[in-house]
Structures are given as structure tokens and as C-alpha cells.
Amino acid sequence: MRNYLIFIQSILLGLFLAFGAHAQTIKNPGILVHAADDEATTLDPAQVEAGEGGETVILQVYDRLLEFGPSGPELIPGLATTVPTLDNGMISADGMTYTFKIREGAVFHDGTDLTAEDVKFSWDRIVEMDLPEGQAGVISDIVAETSVIDDYTFQVTLAERSASFLNSTVVSMAASIVSKDAVMANGGVVEGEPNEYMAQNAVGSGPYKLKAWNRGENILLDINENYWGEKAKLAARIEIGAEPDVRVLGLRAGNYDTIETDPSFVADIEGADGVTLHTGGLLLEPIHVGFNLNIPEGSLPKEDTIPTDFFHDPRIRQAFNYAFDYEAFLYGPLAGFGEFNPHYLPIGIFGHDANAPVYGAQDKAKAEALFREAGYWDKGFSVSVITEESNLFADAALVLKDSIEGLSPKFRINVLAVAEAVFDEAHAQNPVEYAMWVKNADPFADPHPYMSAYQHPDGEWGEVHGFANGYRNPEKIAELIDGASTELDVVKRAAMYSELQTLLFDDPMWLITAQEGVTMAYRSWVKGFEMNPLWPRPSLRFSYLDK
Amino acid sequence: MQIKDYIIRRLMILPFLILGTSIIVFALTRIGGSPIGIYLSHEMNPAEVQEMKERFHLDKPVPIQYFYWIKGVFQGDLGWSGVASAPVVDVFPKKFAATMELAIAAGIVAVSLGIAMGTFAGARRNKLSDHIIRVVSVSGASMPLFWFSILLLIVFWVWLGWFPIGRSDPNLFEAIAHPTGFYTIDAVIAGNFAAFKDAIWHLVMPAVALGYGATAIIARMMRSSLIEELQEDYVDAAKAKGLAENVVLKKHARRNALVPTVTVIGLTFGFLLQGTVVAEIIFRWPGLGRWMAAAVLRGDQATIMTYVMFTSILFLIVNLVVDVIYANLDRRVELGD
Numbered sequence: 014m015r016n017y018l019i020f021i022q023s024i025l026l027g028l029f030l031a032f033g034a035h036a037q038t039i040k041n042p043g044i045l046v047h048a049a050d051d052e053a054t055t056l057d058p059a060q061v062e063a064g065e066g067g068e069t070v071i072l073q074v075y076d077r078l079l080e081f082g083p084s085g086p087e088l089i090p091g092l093a094t095t096v097p098t099l100d101n102g103m104i105s106a107d108g109m110t111y112t113f114k115i116r117e118g119a120v121f122h123d124g125t126d127l128t129a130e131d132v133k134f135s136w137d138r139i140v141e142m143d144l145p146e147g148q149a150g151v152i153s154d155i156v157a158e159t160s161v162i163d164d165y166t167f168q169v170t171l172a173e174r175s176a177s178f179l180n181s182t183v184v185s186m187a188a189s190i191v192s193k194d195a196v197m198a199n200g201g202v203v204e205g206e207p208n209e210y211m212a213q214n215a216v217g218s219g220p221y222k223l224k225a226w227n228r229g230e231n232i233l234l235d236i237n238e239n240y241w242g243e244k245a246k247l248a249a250r251i252e253i254g255a256e257p258d259v260r261v262l263g264l265r266a267g268n269y270d271t272i273e274t275d276p277s278f279v280a281d282i283e284g285a286d287g288v289t290l291h292t293g294g295l296l297l298e299p300i301h302v303g304f305n306l307n308i309p310e311g312s313l314p315k316e317d318t319i320p321t322d323f324f325h326d327p328r329i330r331q332a333f334n335y336a337f338d339y340e341a342f343l344y345g346p347l348a349g350f351g352e353f354n355p356h357y358l359p360i361g362i363f364g365h366d367a368n369a370p371v372y373g374a375q376d377k378a379k380a381e382a383l384f385r386e387a388g389y390w391d392k393g394f395s396v397s398v399i400t401e402e403s404n405l406f407a408d409a410a411l412v413l414k415d416s417i418e419g420l421s422p423k424f425r426i427n428v429l430a431v432a433e434a435v436f437d438e439a440h441a442q443n444p445v446e447y448a449m450w451v452k453n454a455d456p457f458a459d460p461h462p463y464m465s466a467y468q469h470p471d472g473e474w475g476e477v478h479g480f481a482n483g484y485r486n487p488e489k490i491a492e493l494i495d496g497a498s499t500e501l502d503v504v505k506r507a508a509m510y511s512e513l514q515t516l517l518f519d520d521p522m523w524l525i526t527a528q529e530g531v532t533m534a535y536r537s538w539v540k541g542f543e544m545n546p547l548w549p550r551p552s553l554r555f556s557y558l559d560k
Numbered sequence: 561m562q563i564k565d566y567i568i569r570r571l572m573i574l575p576f577l578i579l580g581t582s583i584i585v586f587a588l589t590r591i592g593g594s595p596i597g598i599y600l601s602h603e604m605n606p607a608e609v610q611e612m613k614e615r616f617h618l619d620k621p622v623p624i625q626y627f628y629w630i631k632g633v634f635q636g637d638l639g640w641s642g643v644a645s646a647p648v649v650d651v652f653p654k655k656f657a658a659t660m661e662l663a664i665a666a667g668i669v670a671v672s673l674g675i676a677m678g679t680f681a682g683a684r685r686n687k688l689s690d691h692i693i694r695v696v697s698v699s700g701a702s703m704p705l706f707w708f709s710i711l712l713l714i715v716f717w718v719w720l721g722w723f724p725i726g727r728s729d730p731n732l733f734e735a736i737a738h739p740t741g742f743y744t745i746d747a748v749i750a751g752n753f754a755a756f757k758d759a760i761w762h763l764v765m766p767a768v769a770l771g772y773g774a775t776a777i778i779a780r781m782m783r784s785s786l787i788e789e790l791q792e793d794y795v796d797a798a799k800a801k802g803l804a805e806n807v808v809l810k811k812h813a814r815r816n817a818l819v820p821t822v823t824v825i826g827l828t829f830g831f832l833l834q835g836t837v838v839a840e841i842i843f844r845w846p847g848l849g850r851w852m853a854a855a856v857l858r859g860d861q862a863t864i865m866t867y868v869m870f871t872s873i874l875f876l877i878v879n880l881v882v883d884v885i886y887a888n889l890d891r892r893v894e895l896g897d
Contacts, residue, residue: 040721054645062601145608145615146601205611213646225734228644228651230846233730250730254854255844259713259725266718268725434597434642434859443606452602473605 039538040267045247045555048260048272052229052253057211058189059139060147063455064298068186068549073234073249073556074122075189075217078113078132078167079179083543083557086363086458088179092116092127092190092218093167097179099501108174108501115165119241121192122215122222129167133159134193136169138202148187155182174499176506177459184458186549192216220245220556229254234555245556246541264288264534270560271535273551275405276348282534289542291533295352296546297359297456300409301467302337302398302524304330305448307479312446316427318395319448325483330521332383334372338416343527346408350530356514357454357467359528361546364460364497364510370518380420393423398449399439402430406451409526413451443477451526458547460510464494468517475522485520536560563887570880581872582633585865586626594618595861598642616640629865639862643854648866651851656870657741658727659847662770662839663832665763669771670778670832671825677775678782678821683809685787693779700776705835709769709842716765723765725843732758766843770835774828781824785817792816 053067058075061067078093088096093113097103103112119127136152136159143149157172171178182188191211196202199210215223220242221234234249255263261281263269265288274282274290282290304324313319324330339353353373358365384390400410407430414426429447431439440450457463466473470480470487472494481487490513497509533544533551540559544552589595596618600609613619616639617628632639638648681693716723727733728743736750744763747756789795790813798808837849844850848867855863 052643052645054642063603065601145604145611146599205615225730227730227733227846228646228654229851230726230844231730233734252726252844254850256841258710259842259844262714262718263725266721268717268721432597432857432859434595434600435593436597437600437602437604438594438597438609440602441600441604441606441609455603477605 038267039560041250041270042560043247045249045539045558045560046252046268046270047249047551047553047555048252048255048263048269049551050254050257050260050273053226053232054146055207055212056215056223056226057208058135058187058191059142059149060144060207060212061186062146063148063186064550066550069251069551070215070223070232070234071186071189071217072219072549072554073221074215074219074223075186075191076119076219077184077186077189078115079183081180081184081458081545081547083545083554085361085545086180086547088184090116092119092132108499109171111169111171111178112162113167113169115167116241117165119218120239121195121218122237123192123195124239125192125194127190127192127218128164129161130164131193132167132190133161134196135190136188138191138196139187141202141204142208143205144207148185151182151185151187174501175461176498176501177461180458181462184547189217192218221249243556246559247555249555261534264536267536269536270539270558271533271551271553274532274534276346276350276530276532278534279348279350279532287537289535289537289539291535291542291544292350292530294531294544294546295354295360296529296531297361297458298453298529299354299357299359299463299523300405300453300526300529301357301451302333302409302413302526303450303452303474303478304333304483304522304524305445305450305478306483306522307444307477308448309444309446312444313448314397314427314429316395316425317397317448318393322482323394323396323448326387327483327485327520328383328387329389330483330524331519332380332387333413333417334521334524335376335383336380336416336420337372337524337526338375338412338419339373339527340375341415342409342412345412346405347527347529350532351527352530354528355525357463357517357523357525358460358510358514359463362458362460362463363503364507366507366511366514369511369514372518372521372524375416377420384420390421391423393421393425395425395427396448397427397429398451399429399431399436399447400451401433401436405529406453410451412526413524445478456546461494461498464510464513465498468513468522469494478522480522483520483522486516490516490520563884566887567880567884570883574876574880577876578869578873581876582630582869583626585868585872586629587622589861589865590622590625592859595859598858598860599640638866641851641855641860641863643851643858643860643863648862652848652866652870654738654741655846655848655851658743658845659833659836659840659849661742661744662763662766662836662845662847663829665767666770666774666832666835666839667825667829669767670774670828673771674775674778674825675782675818675821677779679786679809679814679817681779682783682786682790682817685790690783693783697776697779697783700772701780703773705769705773705838706842708772709766709839712765712769713842724762725765725845727759727762727844727846728755729758729762766839766845769843770832770839773835774831777828777831778821778824782817782821785820786813789813789817 051066053070054065055061055067056070058071076092078091079088080091082089094116097111115129121127139149140153155175156169158170160168162168195216200208220237220240222237224233224235226232232251236245236248260272261278264272265285282288306324308321343351354360355372398410400406410428414428417424417426469475470491484490493509493513497506500506538560541557543557546552596613599612617625641648644651677693681690684690717725732755736746736752736755738746740746743759747759795813798812837853840847840850852867
């Protein structure tokens with residue numbers, strides 16, 4: 014009986030999916046409904062982590078001095094009326110001082126005027142709070158001093174010349190401008206302690222005002238009628254935590270206007286009535302396999318047979334890069350949405366050299382030769398790779414397993430797919446107690462953050478993972494990265510990054526699996542659709558959209 | 561022992577039981593490792609992790625962590641929920657009310673439909689209508705909740721667009737105060753008919769999905785009890801007396817058939833609460849079940865700890881109440897020393 018019923022119901026379900034969802038009249042007029050996959054953790058620019066759900070809201074409710082425009086990395090004025098350049102004199106000749114003219118007439122959502130004092134307060138506040146989960150380093154690593162010249166002029170003096178200050182610091186969600194009055198009236202600024210009021214409320218000057226945040230349900234944004242720029246056309250509602258299948262069904266039914274999408278949804282969405290799939294461009298978050306060159310003695314899982322200096326040998330790292338089946342990953346888990354770009358400088362970022370050598374295609378013969386040279390072909394090895402479970406990272410780890418084990422029966426890759434919280438804790442150790450892991454990077458608009466965090470021998474991760482133990486010439490790599498960061502001549506700077514890419518091909522510290530493509534599904538009635546991977550996910554500014 | 565003395569004695573023991581339970585539960589949550597992971601991100605370096613540990617006192621030995629936890633409880637601080645991104649104490653009452661509202665609504669669906677269907681089928685034994693109701697009942701009891709929920713979702717939300725998912729129209733929800741956390745009751749208190757209608761409309765699909773399984777159990781019990789009752793002598797006597805068939809059924813047989821059915825109804829409430837986890841996830845109902853499922857998957861121990869303590873305390877209190885009721889109902893029951 015039960016089987017019979019399920020059979021009948023399966024047929025009904027198939028019919029509904031095949032012939033249902035013909036909703037063509039615009040649903041939820043006047044409001045943009047976006048289905049997100051998870052909850053924000055905070056709405057405070059001083060506390061938000063890069064790439065976290067809170068940045069989605071901060072982008073809409075706060076302003077920054079400059080913003081990324083809709084079509085790429087070009088900068089457009091935000092609260093600053095002009096983008097500083099050497100030519101317009103707002104960058105000093107020595108490149109150390111930046112002056113920003115603040116827009117007069119901009120007001121916060123609580124009705125108070127926004128002045129240069131608020132801008133200074135906002136930037137100083139994040140540095141003073143210096144929260145571990147926040148991004149204080151975006152400002153404190155680069156800014157020596159902030160000052161108010163007059164009510165509408167703000168000046169920044171850098172610690173050293175920087176080619177990336179404008180498009181990595183000024184546009185950062187962490188550099189959003191908050192109301193000084195609102196903060197001081199609600200807990201003020203305390204070093205090392207989050208501000209609970211700011212974490213759950215928003216007093217910005219952006220095109221949207223936070224109306225309500227119902228945990229696990231939705232975040233409601235009202236149009237800011239007093240916005241200094243072009244007002245938003247639609248109010249917005251972010252629906253939180255819908256299961257992926259429910260998001261897809263909701264989009265097909267027209268109950269959602271946009272949904273957070275990944276390549277695995279494409280088959281369910283492609284060709285659906287009234288749904289458009291945007292697939293242009295590439296994300297700027299390289300998915301990588303990391304090699305640990307700083308493995309503590311006796312820390313590896315007991316199945317691992319490699320010595321702790323296994324990845325010190327560049328031939329081993331090269332062999333892994335040659336062995337990986339890039340095609341299987343791109344046309345499997347990524348469903349073809351992406352590019353072969355196994356380099357830490359993504360396509361679309363200044364300095365990316367399309368002619369620099371890359372791996373990009375599996376070459377078993379070269380991998381075998383390198384493993385033979387390194388002395389592991391005959392004796393084999395077993396090594397574990399840790400990753401989050403049930404996502405693209407886990408898929409990349411499985412492709413790696415197939416690729417390496419496909420070379421020789423003596424090679425073994427153990428994929429440890431664990432819960433996100435377990436992975437985060439394991440990855441945050443110093444030194445890391447695993448030989449390999451899979452994750453991605455945060456997107457940046459400038460090559461320097463990629464290079465300094467992920468390639469520099471003394472950088473954030475280079476130091477933890479012991480890159481100095483493995484680079485053939487760590488001093489040269491460091492010199493090029495440091496030099497490029499302060500080089501204001503774009504031609505010379507591009508040449509430095511090109512040279513770096515060649516060096517890092519011979520001496521890879523990562524295995525970059527692919528550059529994931531953009532996939533975003535939305536109802537066809539949404540007008541003015543613009544998507545920029547440099548905006549926090551889902552890479553949409555709701556104020557541009559209409560329906 | 562007098563009931564009053566017994567209650568006082570049990571109430572005096574209660575805090576020690578709760579304290580003991582909290583120690584055991586706290587220790588159990590730590591067996592799986594530190595809960596720090598829920599507060600971390602991929603990009604945190606070891607120094608930042610250490611700062612996070614210090615903030616949540618997770619750098620201290622487990623007994624000291626417990627001390628901070630219990631101190632927080634006395635100060636009304638149940639910890640920070642990494643899943644809800646808010647203090648547990650702020651979120652818990654709202655989620656609890658949402659879940660209870662759904663479970664009660666599902667219970668109303670199950671009881672009203674179950675009794676009506678059971679009576680109808682029992683009174684028409686082996687006729688077509690009885691067979692149809694039995695098929696419906698069997699399908700309710702045998703269909704997995706998640707499958708039936710998805711079916712409802714596709715038909716009534718995606719295809720027909722009759723019923724929404726989630727708990728409310730946010731604008732209507734925001735327009736009224738929420739003194740009880742029960743959206744239906746709050747809407748009545750606010751005198752806002754649109755909000756009340758919205759609350760009912762959002763309840764329909766999850767309540768029907770959840771209540772259907774229980775409906776089947778109640779209907780089957782009601783049917784079989786009624787069939788038994790209809791074969792009793794008093795039914796023949798009532799008919800012989802000249803009472804109308806309908807009166808015999810409703811005033812005599814059904815009333816007696818309800819006795820075993822009510823016992824089953826009591827038991828099904830636990831079944832409904834269990835089912836809220838699945839129904840809440842599929843219908844995006846912002847209740848305790850969905851929150852707790854996410855908390856377990858992501859290791860949000862502040863939330864898990866609160867939930868387990870809450871159910872433990874509830875269980876201790878219910879046990880006390882049941883003991884007292886038993887003693888009142890049956891004087892042969894002696895309350896222990």
C-alpha cells in the first residue's frame with residue numbers, strides 16, 4: 014500500500030514540476046525578496062568578518078567613501094565627492110596622504126548630519142576595538158593617521174606608500190561610516206569588546222534603512238527616502254536560511270526574486286519559465302588546496318605516512334599541481350561554470366598575466382616524473398586532507414583523491430570531511446596539525462592582499478604554514494610582493510606581478526582547483542540587474558534593482 | 561505523607577536536581593570538544609582564535625567554564641547563540657512560542673479531523689466511505705513527514721500559490737506587539753484581523769503536514785473504539801428504547817469511544833513536537849526545532865545547553881505534577897518519604 018501511494022504521489026509531483034509554476038504576474042510588488050542561505054552574524058562594520066552574511070546588509074544600509082561601480086573594479090564616489098588621484102591633487106605627490114571631500118547634505122538614518130568627524134570616528138573605532146573576528150587590519154595595517162581638516166574634509170596619512178589603499182581599504186565593508194552619536198549613545202567604543210547595539214542595529218546613511226531583523230526568518234530593509242543619491246526603487250526582504258531546494262522552488266514560483274545560487278542549482282533552474290540565469294564573469298575567491306610546510310612532529314593523523322617536511326620539496330608541490338584533474342572539477346562540481354586558472358591572482362584582477370605559465374591541465378607523466386625524482390614513486394605515501402563536508406571544497410578534495418590515487422596504487426589520499434565549526438578550529442591552529450586542507454580565499458579588488466596573505470613567506474598564512482621552509486628563493490618572492498605593493502607606476506607594478514606568477518608556477522605553494530564562475534538566478538521581471546563579484550555576496554546592490 | 565509536605569519536599573530537592581543535571585549536561589557537551597568553532601571563521605589566525613577563546617572563557621579549564629556559565633544563568637545570560645547571532649535568552653522565548661503555536665495548531669488539526677473521520681468511518685463500517693477514510697488514514701501514518709511536506713509545498717505554495725511559507729507577512733507581523741509570542745493570540749490582543757488571518761494562513765500548511773500523521777492515528781483509534789462500542793448491549797437497548805440512530809451514535813457510543821482515544825491524543829502531542837523539526841525546516845518556520853537542528857549540526861553549545869536544560873526542568877516539574885495528580889486521583893497511591 015505504502016509503495017503504491019508513494020508511486021502515485023511521485024507521478025503527481027512530476028506533473029506539478031513539469032506543468033506547474035506558471036506565475037507570470039509580478040509577485041510581491043514594491044519589494045525585492047532575496048533568499049539567502051544563512052544568517053548574518055553581526056551588522057557592525059567593526060565586527061563583521063570578510064565574506065560573512067552581515068556584509069550583505071552592511072553594503073545596503075551603510076555608505077563608504079568610495080564604492081565599486083556595477084561593472085567591475087572601477088571606483089565611483091560614495092560619501093567622498095571625488096575619487097582621489099595624483100592628478101586631482103587629492104593624493105599627495107609622495108603618495109602618502111589622501112584627502113577626501115565629504116558630501117554635504119548626507120544624513121544618517123536617525124536624521125543627524127554626516128560629517129568628516131563621523132568618518133574619522135568610524136575608521137578610528139574599528140582600529141580601537143580591534144576585534145578578532147573583525148577586519149581592523151584593513152585599516153590599521155596601512156593607515157598611520159586620520160584627521161579632520163574641516164567639517165567636510167577628511168585626510169588619511171599612510172604608514173607607507175600603497176598601491177592598494179583605495180580599492181582594498183576605502184571600499185571595504187569594515188570602512189563603512191557609522192553615526193558617532195548613535196554609537197556613543199549605545200555602548201560607545203571599548204577595546205576588544207563587541208558593541209551589542211551596533212551588532213544588531215544599523216545607523217548608517219545608505220540607500221536602505223534596517224527595519225527589522227527576525228532571527229532565522231528575515232531581514233527587512235526600508236527605502237531611505239532621505240538618501241543623498243539615487244533612491245532605491247524597491248524595499249527589500251532577505252529571507253534567511255531556506256533550504257536550497259526551497260529556494261529553487263520559491264524562485265520558480267515567483268515568491269523569491271533573487272536567490273543565492275551555486276552551480277549545483279543550474280540544472281533545476283535552466284529553462285524554467287520566468288527565470289533568468291546570470292552566468293557572466295568569474296568569482297574572485299580561488300578554491301585552493303593548501304600545503305603545510307610547518308607540520309609539528311607527531312601531529313598528523315595516524316594514517317599519514319609522509320614526513321613532516323614532505324611539502325618542503327617543490328617537486329612534490331609541482332607534482333600535486335600536475336596530477337590534479339582540473340577538467341573533472343570544472344565540468345563536475347562546477348557544472349562548467351568557471352575557468353582553468355590555477356593561480357592565486359584571479360582572472361580580472363590587476364596584474365593577472367594571461368601569458369604567465371599555469372598548470373590548468375592534468376599531466377600525469379610530469380607528475381609521475383616529479384614523484385620519481387622526489388623519491389616517492391616507488392615507496393608511495395598516505396596523506397590526509399581536511400575539508401568542510403558537503404560543499405565544493407569537499408568535492409575538490411575528492412577530485413584530488415581520485416587524481417592522486419589514479420597515478421599509483423601506492424598513493425593514498427584520506428579525505429576528512431568535517432563540520433564547518435570543526436574545520437574552522439583545525440585551520441585556525443598554529444601550526445596546523447594537518448598536511449593539507451581545502452577552502453577558498455576572500456575576494457579582493459587588488460592583487461596585493463592576495464599576494465601578501467597567501468604568497469608572502471612572512472605574510473598572514475605564509476608564516477603559519479611555513480612557506481619560508483619551502484620557497485626556492487623566499488627573499489626574492491618577498492621583495493617582489495613588498496615592492497609591488499608600494500609601486501604606483503602601473504606598468505612597473507604589472508611587470509612585478511607577472512614575474513611573481515612565473516616564480517610561483519615553478520614554486521607553487523597552493524593547488525588552485527579552478528576559478529569559479531558567477532551563477533545567479535533571478536526572476537525575469539527584475540529590472541536593472543547588475544552583479545559585481547567585488548560586492549559582498551550575493552554581489553547585488555538591491556538599490557539598483559526594480560521590477 | 562501529606563501532599564503539601566510532599567510537594568514542599570520535592571520543591572526543595574528540585575534545585576539540587578537541576579544543578580546536578582546542569583553539571584552532567586555541561587560535561588557532556590564538552591566531551592565533543594571545545595565549542596569555539598561556532599565563533600570562528602576560516603580566515604582567523606591563531607592569535608585571533610585565542611582572543612575569541614578569552615572572550616567566551618573557553619581558554620579556562622572546563623570546571624571554570626561551568627562556573628562562568630552558571631554565573632551567567634543567575635544573571636539572566638544563557639550565552640551567545642552562534643546560529644542565531646544573538647543572546648540565547650533573547651531568542652529562546654520567541655522560538656519556543658513559535659514551536660508551541662505550530663504544535664498546538666497541528667494538534668487541533670489532528671484531533672478535530674481524527675475524531676470526525678474516525679466517527680464517520682466507524683459508523684459506516686465496511687462501506688465505501690469507511691474504506692476511503694482508512695486509505696487516507698493509512699497514507700497519513702505511512703507517508704514520511706518530509707515527503708508529505710514537500711508535496712504540500714509544491715502544490716499549495718509553488719503551483720497554486722494558495723498558502724505561504726514562513727511564519728508571517730513581515731509587515732503585518734511588525735505592525736503589532738508580541739506580548740505572548742503566539743502570533744495568533746497577539747493578533748487577537750491587538751485586535752488586528754489582518755494579522756490574525758495572516759497567522760492562520762501561515763499555519764495551515766505546516767499544521768496540516770504535521771497533524772496529518774497524528775490524524776491517522778487518532779482516526780484509526782476512534783474508528784475501532786466506536787465499532788466496539790456500537791456492538792455493546794447498551795447501544796441495542798438505546799435503539800430499542802426508540803432513540804434516533806444519530807442520538808445513539810453521538811450521545812452514547814461516541815462519548816464512550818472517546819475515552820481510549822483521548823489517551824492516544826495525549827501521547828500524540830510528543831509525536832507532534834518531534835515532527836516540528838522537519839516541518840519547521842521545510843516550511844521555514846522559525847521555531848525551536850529548526851534552530852536546534854542547526855545548533856546541533858554546527859556545534860552551537862550555548863543553544864544546545866539551554867534547550868536540554870529547559871526540557872530537563874520541564875520534565876522534572878511535569879513528573880512532580882503527575883505524581884501529585886495520581887495521588888489525588890487514586891487515594892491508594894502513597895507518596896514516598
